[in-house]
Amino acid sequence: MALTKNFKETIMERVRTDPEYADALFEQGVQAMLDGDVDVGRSIVRDYINATIGFEALAKEVDKSPKSVMRMFSEKGNPNASNLFTVIRELQRFTKKQLQVSAVAA
Numbered sequence: 770m771a772l773t774k775n776f777k778e779t780i781m782e783r784v785r786t787d788p789e790y791a792d793a794l795f796e797q798g799v800q801a802m803l804d805g806d807v808d809v810g811r812s813i814v815r816d817y818i819n820a821t822i823g824f825e826a827l828a829k830e831v832d833k834s835p836k837s838v839m840r841m842f843s844e845k846g847n848p849n850a851s852n853l854f855t856v857i858r859e860l861q862r863f864t865k866k867q868l869q870v871s872a873v874a875a
């Protein structure tokens with residue numbers, strides 16, 4: 770199901786005006802990937818990137834072409850772990866937030 774431009778614009782505006790929401794969106798995207806829902810996680814992180822640093826600036830920071838970084842987070846993207854974690858590291862630097870992984874009993 771394709772999202773309407775209106776919905777995407779609403780998300781982007783909220784990220785730009787609500788730092789807590791922006792942090793939660795980034796965290797949720799990474800958590801979805803860790804939970805095995807990689808497609809959803811990539812989609813959430815893609816929205817986060819579009820609303821914050823943008824793909825051009827992010828690509829420059831991770832020393833990749835913008836098209837390569839965009840492809841990593843596309844619907845058919847399949848980034849390797851090294852590239853994915855490089856992007857997450859840069860997004861943490863950009864946000865000045867450090868994500869932590871903690872173990873919980875299943």
